Amino acid sequence: MKLSRATGTRSTRLVAFAVVLQLSMGLLSVAVVDQPDVQRQPAATPSTAPEPRAAGAQRAAPSAAELERAADTERKGQVERLLAARSAAILGRDRTAFLATVDPRAAALQARQAAMFDALAAVPIGTWKYGLTQRSGRAADAALDLRYGRGLWWAPPVTLSYGLAGFDDIPTIDKHHLTFVRRDGRWLLGADDDFDAVGGRTPRALWERGPVAAVRAPGVLALGHEDTSVLRNVASLTSAAIPRVNEVWGEQWGKRVVVIVPSSAQEMASLIDSTQDFSQIAAVATAEVSDASGEDAIERILVNPDTFTKLGQLGRRVVLTHEVTHVAARRVTGPAVPAWLAEGLADYVGYKDVKVPLSVAARNLRKDVRAGRLPTALPTDEAFNGGNPALAQAYEQSWLAVRLLVERYGEAELLAFYRAVGASEGSDSSVVLSTELRDAFGIDDVRLIADWRAALQRQLG
Numbered sequence: 001m002k003l004s005r006a007t008g009t010r011s012t013r014l015v016a017f018a019v020v021l022q023l024s025m026g027l028l029s030v031a032v033v034d035q036p037d038v039q040r041q042p043a044a045t046p047s048t049a050p051e052p053r054a055a056g057a058q059r060a061a062p063s064a065a066e067l068e069r070a071a072d073t074e075r076k077g078q079v080e081r082l083l084a085a086r087s088a089a090i091l092g093r094d095r096t097a098f099l100a101t102v103d104p105r106a107a108a109l110q111a112r113q114a115a116m117f118d119a120l121a122a123v124p125i126g127t128w129k130y131g132l133t134q135r136s137g138r139a140a141d142a143a144l145d146l147r148y149g150r151g152l153w154w155a156p157p158v159t160l161s162y163g164l165a166g167f168d169d170i171p172t173i174d175k176h177h178l179t180f181v182r183r184d185g186r187w188l189l190g191a192d193d194d195f196d197a198v199g200g201r202t203p204r205a206l207w208e209r210g211p212v213a214a215v216r217a218p219g220v221l222a223l224g225h226e227d228t229s230v231l232r233n234v235a236s237l238t239s240a241a242i243p244r245v246n247e248v249w250g251e252q253w254g255k256r257v258v259v260i261v262p263s264s265a266q267e268m269a270s271l272i273d274s275t276q277d278f279s280q281i282a283a284v285a286t287a288e289v290s291d292a293s294g295e296d297a298i299e300r301i302l303v304n305p306d307t308f309t310k311l312g313q314l315g316r317r318v319v320l321t322h323e324v325t326h327v328a329a330r331r332v333t334g335p336a337v338p339a340w341l342a343e344g345l346a347d348y349v350g351y352k353d354v355k356v357p358l359s360v361a362a363r364n365l366r367k368d369v370r371a372g373r374l375p376t377a378l379p380t381d382e383a384f385n386g387g388n389p390a391l392a393q394a395y396e397q398s399w400l401a402v403r404l405l406v407e408r409y410g411e412a413e414l415l416a417f418y419r420a421v422g423a424s425e426g427s428d429s430s431v432v433l434s435t436e437l438r439d440a441f442g443i444d445d446v447r448l449i450a451d452w453r454a455a456l457q458r459q460l461g
């Protein structure tokens with residue numbers, strides 16, 4: 001599954017994992033992976049050549065260029081103060097001050113900004129800062145000249161950097177495409193959607209898509225649009241998953257999880273800016289990783305309400321434990337980790353101590369095996385694409401491969417193997433895998449596949 005997100009200004013990597021579910025019998029299978037690299041390059045800063053000035057020339061009246069530069073500087077200063085006032089109003093929960101930064105003539109924007117401010121009431125905001133990233137704005141635009149008046153609008157690149165208190169170690173940085181307008185000598189926010197049609201869409205967070213309810217449970221912040229039984233259920237199941245994950249994975253991870261429950265699959269896709277097919281997916285885990293060290297990341301689990309709510313409690317438990325496993329393992333899940341290993345581990349933890357017979361938990365694969373279609377290779381990364389009609393089998397195959405390794409060599413050895421593959425800087429995943437299989441278990445991939453096929457035949461045939 002490939003996800004990408006065109007926001008922010010730093011180079012980041014977005015890792016996404018999904019859980020697939022088998023709707024029949026209210027149970028599910030698991031997983032998915034993905035590691036698209038999204039390079040975020042700040043736009044080039046146009047350079048302003050210094051105005052040549054003849055040496056020894058007498059100071060005369062300021063030139064037109066100097067006057068323009070002075071006006072630019074004043075405008076920049078005013079807009080920076082406006083952005084600082086907006087940031088302070090959000091942090092200080094001052095609704096009147098916040099709305100005073102918005103053009104009173106922009107009625108629809110006023111209403112949206114008021115709704116966003118109100119939606120943020122439930123959100124634990126740790127940091128919130130709007131800022132100009134560079135001096136320049138968009139070039140001349142006849143339509144905007146017509147709308148606002150020539151020289152009376154400015155659209156410089158703006159970033160919003162924010163973090164959730166108690167959960168985010170580093171901020172989320174979103175690039176906003178705003179238009180500031182001059183009204184009665186003051187610069188105000190005039191629009192946030194003037195550039196939607198030209199690739200300048202401002203990302204809309206959960207709080208810009210309706211009211212927000214927050215439910216807390218130990219280690220967990222669950223955000224949705226309404227305080228429903230589903231949101232409370234997600235919060236408590238996610239919280240209960242943390243010690244289960246610790247028991248297998250250990251405690252060397254943040255042990256804090258933000259889980260978001262949008263109102264629809266469509267909203268979920270929009271929040272992560274993905275065009276994936278989520279019809280078979282119950283939840284995804286994403287991590288936006290700063291390329292600086294890869295240590296810190298903004299991690300979120302997103303629940304697909306369209307599919308998640310069709311699961312029973314046991315299925316929901318498996319899904320959320322699976323996703324929390326991805327969050328816990330994220331730091332050591334390097335690019336050499338194949339999807340089957342990441343998903344297999346998450347399923348292994350998800351299903352551990354869950355009393356579900358293989359005939360149910362691996363029912364799709366069982367059907368294949370019984371029909372004489374024993375898989376000949378472990379699932380490729382592409383097999384975890386949301387549109388794969390055999391997605392459930394890909395998860396089931398991965399789960400049983402990891403389970404086999406645990407049964408044969410031990411859980412601690414499997415985890416050490418995972419960490420070794422994850423830490424490898426080798427660029428060819430299959431080479432890394434062969435090396436680590438040999439080091440960890442003394443087998444090669446041919447042997448792994450032969451053993452795995454024999455186990456599938458024995459367990460499911």
Ligand SMILES: [Zn+2]
Nearest residue numbers: 017018031032
């Ligand atoms: Zn997964």
